[in-house]
Amino acid sequence: MNVYGLIGNPVGHSLSPPMHEAGYDALGIDAKYVTFEPPKDGAVAAVESAATLGVRGLNVTIPFKEDVLSAVDPDPLAARIGAVNTIDFSTDPPTGYNTDAAGVIRSFEHHGVTLSGRAVVVGAGGAGRAAAFALADEGVAVTIINRTESKAQKLATAVTESDTIGNATAGGLDSLDTVVPDTDILINATSVGMKEDRSPIPQAALHGDLAVLDAVYSPLETRLLREASEAGATTIDGAWMLLFQGVEAFERWTDESAPVDAMNEALRANL
Numbered sequence: 716m717n718v719y720g721l722i723g724n725p726v727g728h729s730l731s732p733p734m735h736e737a738g739y740d741a742l743g744i745d746a747k748y749v750t751f752e753p754p755k756d757g758a759v760a761a762v763e764s765a766a767t768l769g770v771r772g773l774n775v776t777i778p779f780k781e782d783v784l785s786a787v788d789p790d791p792l793a794a795r796i797g798a799v800n801t802i803d804f805s806t807d808p809p810t811g812y813n814t815d816a817a818g819v820i821r822s823f824e825h826h827g828v829t830l831s832g833r834a835v836v837v838g839a840g841g842a843g844r845a846a847a848f849a850l851a852d853e854g855v856a857v858t859i860i861n862r863t864e865s866k867a868q869k870l871a872t873a874v875t876e877s878d879t880i881g882n883a884t885a886g887g888l889d890s891l892d893t894v895v896p897d898t899d900i901l902i903n904a905t906s907v908g909m910k911e912d913r914s915p916i917p918q919a920a921l922h923g924d925l926a927v928l929d930a931v932y933s934p935l936e937t938r939l940l941r942e943a944s945e946a947g948a949t950t951i952d953g954a955w956m957l958l959f960q961g962v963e964a965f966e967r968w969t970d971e972s973a974p975v976d977a978m979n980e981a982l983r984a985n986l
């Protein structure tokens with residue numbers, strides 16, 4: 716039996732075990748997905764121990780996504796983003812990927828959204844970094860907006876100076892009123908709206924030509940998505956991003972096409 720898993724602290728009530736195990740069941744793969752909670756300074760030791768124990772793959776969540784970089788060989792995209800959320804132990808050293816980036820791209824593709832024109836990414840933490848690099852690599856002109864504007868500036872510089880075909884600029888939350896009306900794609904990559912009825916985007920800036928992805932998945936219909944839907948926009952909830960980062964990891968580990976419908980059903984049944 717193959718073992719896959721997740722390291723995080725706190726690892727909490729994770730949706731990844733049922734999602735991945737539904738994928739193994741659908742393809743008849745003999746595997747188990749387990750969660751581990753190493754101490755906060757234990758990321759590297761956890762990766763080394765997993766390798767020793769023959770674990771096939773690990774997902775990585777807060778606070779370890781940067782810490783594990785020194786224990787893996789990051790692929791070029793993960794190295795540019797500066798964070799790893801998926802480790803494949805079939806290589807030595809293990810390979811680190813950032814499948815949050817694919818989670819963003821595949822969510823839009825699944826909903827028939829063309830990745831071109833302009834995008835606004837609100838948030839410059841882990842999810843914002845992955846979204847900004849992913850969209851710039853598709854040739855999209857990205858504006859990164861963050862509460863702490865200096866972090867948005869730093870990220871925009873990193874994206875523009877990296878090996879990408881798009882580019883990035885930055886601004887503070889007060890520029891949302893002016894940039895969102897000219898935007899095709901909007902991503903909320905902040906925690907605003909999580910377990911609260913609050914949106915990071917002024918309602919008046921939303922419009923019907925937008926495709927909006929909210930990385931927040933609890934609740935599934937955030938205030939941002941409700942108001943975007945009322946404005947006639949295409950809306951994509953955070954469970955899609957969670958699904959497709961998992962699908963991408965599943966495919967890296969197993970070399971099989973993931974059973975997306977089975978994984979999606981299991982994920983949503985456990986939300």
Ligand code: NAP
Nearest residue numbers: 838839840841842843862863904905906930931953956957
């Ligand atoms: P993070 O690294 O801690 O970044 C948090 C971001 O939210 C920062 O940009 C922060 O701005 C901003 N923020 C926090 N409170 C705010 C407020 N009151 N007003 C405005 N901005 C605020 O977190 P993360 O890992 O990027 O996660 C961000 C969100 O995405 C979380 O809700 C997480 O659950 C979700 N997420 C979803 C997926 C998925 O697959 N669906 C994957 C990853 C993350 P400052 O820099 O100014 O502090």
